[in-house]
Amino acid sequence: MTAITPALWVQEELLAGRSLQPTQEQATAYAPANIALSKYWGKRESQFNLPLTGSLSVSLANHGTHTQLSLIDAADHQVYLNGVEQAGESAFVVQLKAWLSLFLPTGISLRIETRNTIPTAAGLASSASGYGALALACNELCGWQLDYTSLSALARLGSGSASRSLWHGFVKWQAGEAANGHDSVAYVLPERWPQLRVGILTVSDAKKAVSSREGMGRTVQTSALFKQWPAQAASDMQHIEQAIMENDFVALGQRAEHNAMSMHATMQAAWPPLVYWQPESLAAMQQVWELRQQGLEVYFTMDAGPNLKLLFEAANTATILQHFPTLEVIQPFADPS
Amino acid sequence: MTAITPALWVQEELLAGRSLQPTQEQATAYAPANIALSKYWGKRESQFNLPLTGSLSVSLANHGTHTQLSLIDAADHQVYLNGVEQAGESAFVVQLKAWLSLFLPTGISLRIETRNTIPTAAGLASSASGYGALALACNELCGWQLDYTSLSALARLGSGSASRSLWHGFVKWQAGEAANGHDSVAYVLPERWPQLRVGILTVSDAKKAVSSREGMGRTVQTSALFKQWPAQAASDMQHIEQAIMENDFVALGQRAEHNAMSMHATMQAAWPPLVYWQPESLAAMQQVWELRQQGLEVYFTMDAGPNLKLLFEAANTATILQHFPTLEVIQPFADPS
Numbered sequence: 025m026t027a028i029t030p031a032l033w034v035q036e037e038l039l040a041g042r043s044l045q046p047t048q049e050q051a052t053a054y055a056p057a058n059i060a061l062s063k064y065w066g067k068r069e070s071q072f073n074l075p076l077t078g079s080l081s082v083s084l085a086n087h088g089t090h091t092q093l094s095l096i097d098a099a100d101h102q103v104y105l106n107g108v109e110q111a112g113e114s115a116f117v118v119q120l121k122a123w124l125s126l127f128l129p130t131g132i133s134l135r136i137e138t139r140n141t142i143p144t145a146a147g148l149a150s151s152a153s154g155y156g157a158l159a160l161a162c163n164e165l166c167g168w169q170l171d172y173t174s175l176s177a178l179a180r181l182g183s184g185s186a187s188r189s190l191w192h193g194f195v196k197w198q199a200g201e202a203a204n205g206h207d208s209v210a211y212v213l214p215e216r217w218p219q220l221r222v223g224i225l226t227v228s229d230a231k232k233a234v235s236s237r238e239g240m241g242r243t244v245q246t247s248a249l250f251k252q253w254p255a256q257a258a259s260d261m262q263h264i265e266q267a268i269m270e271n272d273f274v275a276l277g278q279r280a281e282h283n284a285m286s287m288h289a290t291m292q293a294a295w296p297p298l299v300y301w302q303p304e305s306l307a308a309m310q311q312v313w314e315l316r317q318q319g320l321e322v323y324f325t326m327d328a329g330p331n332l333k334l335l336f337e338a339a340n341t342a343t344i345l346q347h348f349p350t351l352e353v354i355q356p357f358a359d360p361s
Numbered sequence: 362m363t364a365i366t367p368a369l370w371v372q373e374e375l376l377a378g379r380s381l382q383p384t385q386e387q388a389t390a391y392a393p394a395n396i397a398l399s400k401y402w403g404k405r406e407s408q409f410n411l412p413l414t415g416s417l418s419v420s421l422a423n424h425g426t427h428t429q430l431s432l433i434d435a436a437d438h439q440v441y442l443n444g445v446e447q448a449g450e451s452a453f454v455v456q457l458k459a460w461l462s463l464f465l466p467t468g469i470s471l472r473i474e475t476r477n478t479i480p481t482a483a484g485l486a487s488s489a490s491g492y493g494a495l496a497l498a499c500n501e502l503c504g505w506q507l508d509y510t511s512l513s514a515l516a517r518l519g520s521g522s523a524s525r526s527l528w529h530g531f532v533k534w535q536a537g538e539a540a541n542g543h544d545s546v547a548y549v550l551p552e553r554w555p556q557l558r559v560g561i562l563t564v565s566d567a568k569k570a571v572s573s574r575e576g577m578g579r580t581v582q583t584s585a586l587f588k589q590w591p592a593q594a595a596s597d598m599q600h601i602e603q604a605i606m607e608n609d610f611v612a613l614g615q616r617a618e619h620n621a622m623s624m625h626a627t628m629q630a631a632w633p634p635l636v637y638w639q640p641e642s643l644a645a646m647q648q649v650w651e652l653r654q655q656g657l658e659v660y661f662t663m664d665a666g667p668n669l670k671l672l673f674e675a676a677n678t679a680t681i682l683q684h685f686p687t688l689e690v691i692q693p694f695a696d697p698s
Contacts, residue, residue, distance in 0.1 A: 249630075256585040278632070281634070290626070293626040299646065
C-alpha cells in the first residue's frame with residue numbers, strides 16, 4: 025500500500041467522485057476570523073496539520089476574509105492580498121500554492137484576491153479566515169457541493185485554526201484520531217449568545233519574531249511543562265462548552281483566560297524562552313485583573329502574539345470602553361449587516 | 362507514639378542533649394542572602410517546610426543579614442529591623458516568635474536586632490538570610506556547637522530558602538525524604554567560581570500583592586502545569602551542578618534562566634493567574650535576549666518578585682553596566698571585605 029499523502033487523501037477520499045476541474049470561471053466566499061476560547065497549541069502530526077487536542081472558538085462576525093477566485097490564462101497563480109500583488113517566493117504564496125496543489129490539476133492558474141476586514145496588527149490577520157474562505161471558494165469554483173465539516177478538513181490542511189473559520193458562532197474542532205485526519209474536523213455548536221462581546225485590544229503592532237507554527241514546534245519539543253497541556257486543554261474545552269450551554273459568563277471567562285495563560289506558560293517554559301507578550305500586554309492584563317478586583321466581569325484571552333482579546337457581556341460595554349478607549353468591540357452574534 | 366511536631370523534633374533530636382537555655386548574654390551572626398539557580402518552588406509538607414525538590418543557590422557575599430541577640434528582662438521579645446522596632450502583631454514578628462518557641466523556653470526574652478545589607482526592594486530582603494543569621498546567632502547564644510548542616514534544618518523551619526543561607530558560595534539544599542525533615546538539609550559545594558557575577562536589576566519596587574508562601578501554595582493547588590515541575594527542577598539542578606563542576610558558564614546560564622522561566626510559567630498557569638512580572642521586568646528580559654542575540658553571554662534568573670538577577674562573567678562587567686547602568690554587581694566569591 026502506498027503511503028497516504030495529504031494530496032492523495034484529498035483527491036481519493038475527501039473529493040472522491042468529484043471534479044478536480046473548475047466548473048465556473050469565478051467564485052467568491054467569505055469566512056470570519058475566529059478566537060479560540062480553548063486553544064489549539066501543539067500538533068500530533070504536521071503533514072496533515074493534526075492537533076494534539078480539540079479546541080473551541082467563537083467567530084468574529086464581519087471581521088474576516090473575502091476571497092475571489094478567477095480562472096486566468098497564465099503560467100502560474102497570481103495572489104493579491106488587500107489589493108497588493110504578493111511575490112511568488114513569499115512564504116504566504118508558497119504555502120498557498122502548496123495547498124492548491126493538493127487538488128488543483130497542473131495547468132490551471134487562478135487569480136486569488138484576498139481582502140481582510142480584520143483590524144490590522146491584532147494578531148487576527150492569521151491564515152485562519154484566509155484558508156476558511158479559500159476552502160469555501162474552491163468548493164464553489166469546482167462545484168463540489170461538500171458539506172462545511174468536510175471543507176473544514178480541507179481548510180485545516182492549509183492552517184490548523186482555519187478548520188474553525190467556516191461558520192459564525194461557537195465552533196468546535198475535534199482532535200480526531202485517524203492518521204489521515206479524516207475525523208479531525210470542526211462543526212458549529214447550536215448555542216447562540218447574543219450578549220457576548222469580544223474586544224480586540226491592540227497593544228503593540230510589533231511584528232512577532234517567531235511564527236505560531238515555529239513557536240508551537242519549539243514548545244512541544246523543549247517545554248517540559250507542555251507535557252501537562254493536553255490534559256488541561258481537554259478539561260478546559262469541556263468546561264467552556266458547558267459554560268456556553270449554561271450561559272455562564274463567569275465560568276466561560278475564567279476558563280478561557282486560564283487556558284490562554286496556561287498556553288503562554290507552556291511557551292515561556294520552552295528553550296529559548298518564547299514570550300509573545302510585550303510590556304504593554306502585561307500592563308493591559310494587570311488592568312483587567314484590577315477591574316475584576318473592582319467587581320467588573322471582564323476576562324481576556326491571547327493568541328501567539330502580543331494583543332489581548334477581552335471577553336465581556338453587552339451590559340458592560342460602556343464601562344469597558346471607558347477603561348480601554350481604543351478597544352474594537354465585536355458582536356459575534358450580531359446579524360450580518 | 363506522639364505525633365512528631367517541629368518543636369519536639371528540634372528539642373529531642375536536633376538539639377538532643379544540648380542546653381535550651383542561653384549560655385551567653387549576647388550573640389551576633391551574619392548570613393548572606395542567596396539566589397537560587399535552580400529554585401525551591403512547592404512544598405511537600407508545610408509544618409516542617411519540606412520542599413518537593415532540591416534546589417541550588419549561590420550566596421551573595423556581603424549582601425545579607427546581621428543579627429544581634431541580647432537577653433533582656435522583659436515580658437516578651439523585642440524585634441528591631443534595620444533599627445526600627447517591629448509591632449508584636451506583625452506577620453514578621455509573629456513568625457519569628459513561633460520559630461523561637463520551637464526551642465527557647467518560656468520566660469526567656471530576647472532583643473533581636475536585625476540589619477539587612479541587601480539592596481532594598483530587590484526581592485532579596487526575604488527571610489532567607491534573616492533566618493540563616495538567626496540560626497547561627499542562636500547556636501552561639503545557647504552554646505550548641507551544632508554543625509552548619511544541622512543549623513540549616515533549623516533555619517529551614519523558619520523559611521525554606523534560609524537553609525541555603527548559612528554559607529558563602531554554591532549551596533545545595535537536598536529535598537530529603539524523611540517525614541520529620543531531618544534529611545532535608547543544605548551543604549556547601551566545594552567549587553568556587555571567582556569570575557561569576559550576579560547583577561541585581563531592580564526594575565520595580567512595587568510591593569508584591571501575593572507572598573511567595575501564598576503563591577507557592579496557589580500554584581501547587583491550581584496549576585496543572587506544575588505537575589511537571591518536580592521532574593524538570595530535578596533535571597535542572599543536576600545540570601546546573603554539572604555546569605558548576607565544569608565551569609561551563611553558558612550551560613549554567615541557560616539552565617538557570619530556563620528553570621526560572623519555567624517556575625514563573627507554573628505560576629502563570631495557576632488560577633487566578635499569578636504574575637510577579639511587571640511590564641518593566643519583561644522589558645528587561647527582552648533586553649537580555651536582545652543582548653544574547655548580539656553575542657553577549659548574559660542570562661537572568663527571577664524569584665517570586667518583579668526584579669531580575671543577571672548572571673554573567675567578570676570579563677563582561679563593563680559592557681553589561683553600559684546596558685544596565687543601575688545594576689548592582691555582586692561578586693559572590695570575593696574575599697570578605
